[in-house]
Amino acid sequence: MKISIGNDHAGPQYKHAIVAALQAQGHDVINHGTDTEASVDYPDFGHPVAVDVASGNADFGIVICGSGNGINMTVNKHQDIRAALCWNKEIAVLARQHNNANIISIPARFTAIPQAVEMVEAFLGTHFEGGRHQQRVDKIACR
Template identity: 45%
Template structure:
């Protein structure tokens, strides 16, 4: 699988070890930065990964910031991306199985490297369940269309 990875300064300490973990499993990893733990803005790095996923240049995206929240929220704004912050293995599995998530936001401050490796394992090995979830994901993705008028209140 081809995977893009990036972080901000708060997630930088886990970025390189997670990239190496993915490479050791046979994945091709595209490192989108940063190159140091100097203060930087997570939206810039979230955008780099999310746009590669949206264009189909990579299969999945992995983002790491302090909490995984802001970086995932930013990535999710890119059309075609289904990004979510994840702090547990079970949520990673469900994000893939039910929501076909293609970008994950990890916490570099509140979740250990070992636990993030387990989360990545679930995120990368769980298949989308399809079935009843397909129509829901399609409804979710209509929000990317600026012409979609929204659901009547």
């Protein structure tokens, strides 16, 4: 799988751990995130991830900021993006099963690194259930 990842200054350590885990599993990773804790603007790192996923250049995306909210709002501005703010593995699984989420948003200041890696693995390993959920997902986009 090809995964696009972006993060602001709250997430470099998270990104490094997640990328290492993904590469160990054989995934290709496109890195749009900052590698330092110097203050940056999360939209600058979220938009490229959304573009990768919406264009098909990446299968899924991962975005990380302090609360997870700002970067999540940013990527959800893009058509065909369904980003889910997740703070535990169960929410990550449900985001895929019920909402067909294609980007996971991680709140770095409210999760531990091992927890974030676990959420990403659960997110990527879960399939959309379709069925009754498909009609709901179809109603999300404003076209």
